[in-house]
Structures are given as structure tokens and as C-alpha cells.
């Protein structure tokens with residue numbers, strides 16, 4: 001069966017069913033939405049990524065469509081009462097346009113900033129980037145994908161020449177003799193993905209997991225390495241050291257397809273496994289077993305995820321694992337390679353078409369004169385009118401309302417009050433703005449601070465495309481129209497562009513926007529010129545790059561060459577360095593943060609779904625029994641986790657699955673339980689990724 005053509009929406013006819021994809025994570029599980037007797041049902045749909053499975057979040061996704069807290073009226077802050085009050089669309093759009101004009105008139109174009117999200121469709125991400133550069137003419141746009149995949153993206157580009165999360169279809173995982181997961185917990189974050197791992201096990205494959213916690217995924221592994229948070233880079237270098245000494249290097253591949261190996265060989269020669277054991281706590285025997293499982297396998301895949309990436313040295317850590325994969329000759333070999341497990345629903349597409357501070361559509365660089373000429377021609381504006389690069393997300397948010405920073409911010413599809421590191425500081429920056437505008441369908445914690453809240457459509461009310469973790473472009477299909485009073489993000493941008501007298505049109509029809517995106521991306525690294533909605537509908541999506549509508553797409557990359565100027569991959573020597581913040585007498589423990597199965601990102605959506613709230617009602621702090629005993633904490637006691645930046649409070653969960661020197665807290669909750677009140681805002685110097693995964697804390701029992 002083709003992907004969804006049978007159930008696709010028909011123009012002009014209210015559809016009863018739509019074959020679409022889950023609104024949440026990058027697995028983009030196939031589902032059917034069916035409306036019958038006023039109720040909307042979610043049915044799983046066979047698709048190559050989820051193979052008929054859904055997790056609890058997907059099953060319950062439709063509950064938000066008619067949720068009592070759904071925003072259906074624009075809100076404007078009343079200066080007298082300070083409250084958000086209902087207002088007409090004309091009133092709020094006039095207010096936003098006037099506010100933008102005032103701020104830019106007084107402080108320059110860059111005084112208005114835009115903050116996007118990795119859940120926006122390709123069309124919306126593209127339109128948002130165009131709106132910032134053409135309607136606002138500000139250099140300040142970035143997005144919350146900076147929190148998720150930016151380190152793997154930067155490492156992929158500098159080593160392999162491209163950033164595509166998985167450079168092969170997910171089904172290849174099932175064919176790998178050895179699969180190494182680093183800082184990834186798909187059993188909780190993407191449960192249907194485990195079907196591919198089950199295939200791998202049935203074929204006799206080995207699963208090795210590197211994670212400081214004994215996660216649900218680690219429990220299924222043949223071997224679990226449990227390093228101290230922040231030492232993955234050292235572990236990777238030790239694995240390469242062992243691969244060298246035991247003769248596992250694919251010397252023909254290294255000679256024919258790569259550059260720079262000698263410098264890496266010299267660097268890892270000094271990474272003695274015994275020293276790495278002392279640093280990381282991973283026994284030498286486990287390092288050796290891992291290197292041998294990778295080095296002797298006929299096929300092997302190494303995957304990283306947020307656990308390895310969300311560090312101030314995330315780019316170098318990913319680079320170390322790419323070095324290992326290249327030395328073993330994995331990228332481009334069938335059933336083998338390196339990949340990153342993208343997190344947000346459109347984390348991949350959202351970082352390809354212009355939401356990033358330094359980027360134009362098609363993954364072009366905004367400082368590349370040829371790229372500026374090409375995109376400006378498509379947009380119908382002079383290239384010289386396009387602004388230059390902005391700054392990464394944290395720097396942008398941290399500059400808001402300061403003398404040199406933006407004084408107005410437009411937020412689409414993001415909730416930085418919960419998701420930003422050192423969140424109390426960012427919350428205070430948002431309060432300092434002259435104008436904060438939030439487009440959302442629920443009153444997120446960020447919307448609560450806004451001067452204007454714009455109620456926008458949900459996923460089941462709009463058509464578009466998403467690009468999943470495999471680089472496969474998919475169709476999101478509308479089941480129904482948005483409720484009265486609600487507009488699409490594209491319509492909001494078009495309305496504002498008109499009020500701001502933008503020099504070009506902003507289409508509101510997503511198919512028209514996608515056609516423009518195809519032209520803008522043509523010839524770029526993420527080339528969508530040959531991707532059409534019809535072609536996606538006729539098959540199970542289209543993998544980029546796909547430059548020609550009549551030509552093939554690209555499910556597997558790197559078979560013959562890497563997309564670098566000379567076709568060769570690059571090794572980069574990288575060395576371990578400590579976390580940005582080390583433990584001390586006052587802050588003697590490491591905090592690491594992450595997700596739980598029944599919640600998603602900042603929780604704005606999933607905390608409002610009854611079944612998910614019951615499954616995961618609140619935050620918690622995981623402590624090892626030895627640590628709990630030392631602190632006099634019993635399971636369920638309220639504890640306070642204190643860092644140099646703030647504190648969070650939540651009940652203790654005493655469990656042997658965490659290291660005694662480390663505590664864990666999930667980041668989905670706001671208020672006193674907000675994990676990001678505590679996290680460190682140190683960022684990777686290359687990617688701008690904050691160090692969410694490690695900071696120094698102390699834990700105290702809260703006396704009742």
C-alpha cells in the first residue's frame with residue numbers, strides 16, 4: 001500500500017480519516033486518525049519506522065484536539081490588571097505589528113528576535129526563517145533544536161560532510177551484528193524502535209549500551225557500560241586505542257576514503273584503557289569486549305543520542321565515536337555506520353530550512369555569497385538585504401532585554417521557560433522584554449509571560465511535511481479544519497508580513513510553501529528539489545537529498561563518497577576534558593537529566609493528557625540506595641537538589657539503577673520541580689549546545 005494515498009484528505013470535503021504521523025518524536029510513527037460520532041480515534045498504522053506500533057504518547061495524542069484548555073481566542077495582556085484577556089485577531093496582530101515597528105524604530109532591526117521549534121513542519125520552519133530575514137530583516141533567529149541535535153549535527157558536518165541523523169534507514173539496525181548505543185534510551189523515548197532491536201537480537205546480533213543509568217534499554221543489552229557522566233569521549237578514545245592495538249583498523253578503507261587518521265592514532269595511543277577505567281569507572285574488560293564486538297563484526301552500527309551530545313564537549317564526544325566508526329570502516333558499508341538518534345518530531349527538517357541562526361534553506365550557510373544569491377532570488381529580494389548570521393539559542397535568549405540584546409521576541413512552537421538551561425535566568429530575561437509574542441495552542445509557561453498569545457492549529461488540523469530521524473520526508477495530513485478562532489502559523493506569518501509591509505508574499509497554503517522550499521533548497525546539502533507531496537504519497541516517504549523529481553532519492557549515504565569537497569571523510573583528534581562544572585565539597589554529586597516514557601519535552605502537551613498524567617504524574621529524583629542512606633533519605637521523601645544556579649524539589653526515588661555518585665531528574669515539569677532551574681548554561685564552543693547532562697549539585701532532604 002502507498003503511504004496514505006488511500007486515506008488522504010480530499011479538497012473541499014471534510015475527511016473522516018487521515019493517514020498521518022504522530023505529533024511527537026522523530027520516529028514519526030505512522031497512525032490513522034478516525035473521527036466518528038464526535039470522537040477522534042488513533043489507530044496504529046504500518047510504517048517502516050514503527051511497523052504498526054505506537055507508544056502511549058501516540059495513542060493518546062488526539063486528546064489535546066478538544067482539550068478544555070485549548071486556546072481558541074487570541075489573548076492580549078491588559079496593562080491595568082496585568083492579566084491576559086481575550087481579544088480579536090485584528091487587535092492582537094495590530095498590537096504585534098505596532099510593537100515590532102516601535103522596537104525596530106528605536107533600536108534597529110536586530111532588536112526583534114524569533115525563536116522556533118523542532119516540532120514545526122518543514123513548511124512552517126521555512127516560512128519562519130523567511131519571515132525573520134525578509135519581513136523583519138533581523139539576524140536573530142534560532143530554535144529549540146539547538147538543545148537537542150546541534151552537537152551531532154556539527155560533528156557530522158565536519159567529519160562526514162553532512163548532517164543527516166541516520167544516513168541509512170532504521171531497518172538497517174536489525175541487520176547489524178553489533179549495535180552500540182551511546183547515551184540513548186529508545187525503550188523509553190521511542191518504544192516502537194525496539195522492534196528493530198528485537199530483529200537484531202533474533203538474528204544473533206549483540207547490543208551494547210553506554211549509559212550512566214541502568215535504563216530500560218540497558219537492561220536489554222548484552223553488555224552495559226555505566227560510565228561517570230561526561231566521560232563518553234574518553235571511553236570512545238579507549239575503544240579506538242584497543243581497536244588499534246588489537247588490529248581491528250580497516251586500513252584499506254582509511255587509506256581510500258579518509259584523511260587525518262595519523263593525528264587521531266597518535267592522540268588515542270595515549271588513551272590507556274586502565275586510565276580510562278579510573279576516569280570513567282568502566283572496567284578495562286568491558287572496554288575490550290566492546291572494541292572486539294565492534295572490530296570483529298561483519299556489520300556494526302554506532303549510534304549516539306542526547307546522553308553523549310548534551311555536553312559542553314558534545315561535538316568532540318560525537319567526533320570521537322565517528323573517528324571510531326571511520327577507523328573500523330563502517331560508514332557506507334551495508335548494515336553498518338554511524339548515526340544520531342534525532343529527538344524532536346521534526347528535529348531533522350527543522351534544522352535544514354532556515355530556523356538556525358547561521359543557515360538558509362537547504363542547509364546552506366547564510367554567510368556563503370552564492371547561497372545568499374540563490375535564496376534571495378527565490379524569495380524575490382536583493383541578496384544584500386538578507387541579514388548575516390545570528391547567535392545560537394542560549395546566547396540569544398540570555399541577551400534578551402539587555403542593553404545590547406533584542407527587546408522583542410516572537411516564539412513559535414517552543415517553551416523555553418521550561419526547556420532552556422538555567423531556566424530562571426531565561427525566565428527573567430523574557431520578563432525584561434518590551435514585547436513577547438507566543439504562538440501556541442496551549443498556555444505554556446512561556447505563554448503565561450507573553451504580552452500577546454496567538455492560538456494556532458494543531459497537527460491534526462494542518463497539512464505539511466516532516467522529516468524523520470532517517471532523513472525521510474513524510475506527509476502530515478489534516479483530519480479536520482482548525483476550530484473557529486484558531487489560525488495556522490502560516491496564516492499568522494502572512495498576516496504579520498502584510499501589516500509590516502513585507503516586500504514579498506507569504507503564502508498560507510502549505511503545498512505552495514513546500515514548492516517554494518523545494519526551489520530554495522535546490523542545489524544545497526539538504527536538497528528537496530525532487531521531493532513532491534505526490535511522490536511522498538506514492539511511497540513511504542522520500543529520503544533527501546533528492547535533487548530530481550524523476551531521479552532516485554537517497555536512503556543510504558556514503559556508499560561511494562562522502563559529501564565533502566574531495567569526497568573523503570575527515571578524522572579529527574579530540575581529547576577528554578572535564579565537565580564545565582566539577583563536583584566540590586559544597587556540590588559533591590553529579591546531576592544528569594533526561595526523559596520518561598509518558599512525557600514529552602517541556603510537558604506542555606503531555607502533562608495535560610489524562611492517561612499520561614496518571615502514568616507519570618510528577619518529577620522525581622533518582623538516588624542510589626547507598627547515597628540515600630548516607631543522606632538519610634527514604635524512598636518518597638521530598639528532596640531538594642541544589643546547584644550554583646538554583647534548586648528543584650521532588651520526591652526521591654531510591655533505586656540501584658543509578659550510580660552512587662550521580663542523581664537523575666526528568667526535565668518535563670515546571671515550577672518547583674523544574675530540572676532546568678539547576679542545569680548549567682555552559683555551551684559547546686562549536687555547536688552552542690548547553691551542558692544539560694551534567695552539573696554539580698548537592699541533595700538535601702526537605703524537612704516536613
Ligand code: SF4
Pocket residue numbers: 022023024025026027028029050053054055056057058059189190191192
Ligand atoms: S515513539 Fe514517538 S512518534 Fe512513536 S508514538 Fe511514541 S512519541 Fe509518537
